[in-house]
Amino acid sequence: MIPQTDPKAAYLERKAEIDAAIARVLDSGRYILGPEVEAFEQEFASFAGVRHAVAVASGTDALILALRALGVGEGDAVITVSHTAVATVAAVELVGATPVLVDVDACHGLDPEKLAATLAAWPSGAPKPKAIIPVHLYGQPAAMNEIMAIADRYGLAVLEDNSQAHGATLDGTMVGRFGRIAAYSLYPTKNLGAIGDGGIVATDDPVLTTALKELREYGWRERYVSAIAGMNSRLDPLQAAILRVKLSHLPADTARRRAIAAAYDKGLAGTEGLRLPQTRSGAVPVYHQYVVEAPGRRDALQAALREKGVGTLVHYPVPVHLQPAYKGRVPLGAGGLPRTETVALSVLSLPMFPQLADTQVVQAIQAIRDVCRQAA
Structure with a gap:
């Protein structure tokens, strides 16, 4: 039987490198965050062509933390698509915002014409639009030039859901660099996949980066003292080490x-x-x-x-x-x-x-x- 996907095959192809990376972490004695995660963040930021990357526990958490860093919450609306993994929509609701779902185009991405029509007809009294989440579904770039023009017209933040498009480009620019911030899943079957769960958020914005690092670890600015209400969403160093191997082969x-x-x-x-x-x-x-x-x-x-x-x-x-x-x-x-x-x-x-x-x-x-x- 030819499988539709096979994450074990990816492990077996680089078994020696991955096993050595796992052993390195086990020998280090550092099992939460630390230098292995920091090295992966730096290497991923370089790959994605951005200044900063913050590793988290899952792709869903990457979306949640990105939305929170953008200040999206109760009383806000976020426009995205329905033809996507449910995580895209679940993340919007998990920050207290209202998802508004727009149709897709022939390439299975957010349809700019439907997006523009939706914003033009926005009902009075409804939660105010604050952000747009285009999804680069199946690894196909969404219509980012048109979407960004609409977002700029209405003053909306753009969070790219890049969970299936690590390294895809549009007009020579890597997706994830069009909006203010981008979220990636590192689920085992993704183009860059861990052996377990994981996610990462990429941005050029140092303010958003600081917020992301605080939010992923209880809102700490100093250890054990929460300056803001955060959560626990830390990428495991074992996964970071595995992902560093896989990133080099991506x-x-x-x-x-x-x-x-x-x-x-x-x-x-x-x-x-x-x-x-x-x-x-x-x-x-x-x-x-x-x-x-x-x-x-x-x-x-x-x-x-x-x-x-x-x-x-x-x-x-x-x-x-x-x-x-x-x-x-x-x-x-x-x-x-x-x-x-x-x-x-x-x-x-x-x-x-x-x-x-x-x-x-x-x-x-x-x-x-x-x-x-x-x-x-």
């Missing part, structure tokens, strides 16, 4: 993801009933996922591929606004979310991870073509 891993995507593009071109991923002009994705759309036949395609030994996943089967915890109570943007609801029924993530062999890619392509041909 450019090569990204190149491999792009090569796999190019093979899919070529091998699946013209396949009846299948829509291949769309990339906006000027964008260079990092293909956290390679997501096709199979309108009206996604589930049948997935089942047939499983029988042929090709694993796939659906990211994400139920939009956040239709999930039981949120349905009927989360405000929606102008025009509703018709594309979001449509793509949730058609998207399918093909096998995608750097250790995927060329023979497996060829096998997956042939299986997909065969299934689609038989269906036609």
Whole structure:
């Protein structure tokens, strides 16, 4: 069976380096924050092209702490999308703010036209908009130039959810550098993934950086004395050491993801009933996922591929606004979310991870073509 993703393969490929890094931390005797975490923060900031990075316990915490550092809380509204991991929306509510969900465009990112229409028609008496969270879903950059222009027009902060787009660029600029602050997940299946959970926040702003460091550790400015109300969200030094190894190989891993995507593009071109991923002009994705759309036949395609030994996943089967915890109570943007609801029924993530062999890619392509041909 060809797996859709395989984080263990990433460990086995660099087992000696990772095991040595773990041993280094165990021998150090420093098991909370410390030099290993600081070194990872510095190396990640250099990779991301920003001045500062603050490592935290998860990607969800990265969003929460970024929002809190921006001063977002009760009485505020944050505009984002429903076609995303639920963490994006959960983080907004966890800081006491109101999420307002806007439809996506053909590249599965926040639709600038719908964003502008939503802000233009903002209802009086509703929580005031304070921030926008564009999500670079599947490793595809969102329409940041247009989004930033709208944000500037309305005086809104932009927090980029970069959890699936480590290293993606738009017009030569790495995503995460457009807004004031960016949050990244370091979950095991991410392009840069720990062996456990983790997250990191990146920014050029020293004031936000100070706030993030205080907020992640109880609001301490001096040990055991909370100057502000914070929380406990510290990246483990063991994970930091592992991530330092993986970060050094991330450019090569990204190149491999792009090569796999190019093979899919070529091998699946013209396949009846299948829509291949769309990339906006000027964008260079990092293909956290390679997501096709199979309108009206996604589930049948997935089942047939499983029988042929090709694993796939659906990211994400139920939009956040239709999930039981949120349905009927989360405000929606102008025009509703018709594309979001449509793509949730058609998207399918093909096998995608750097250790995927060329023979497996060829096998997956042939299986997909065969299934689609038989269906036609």
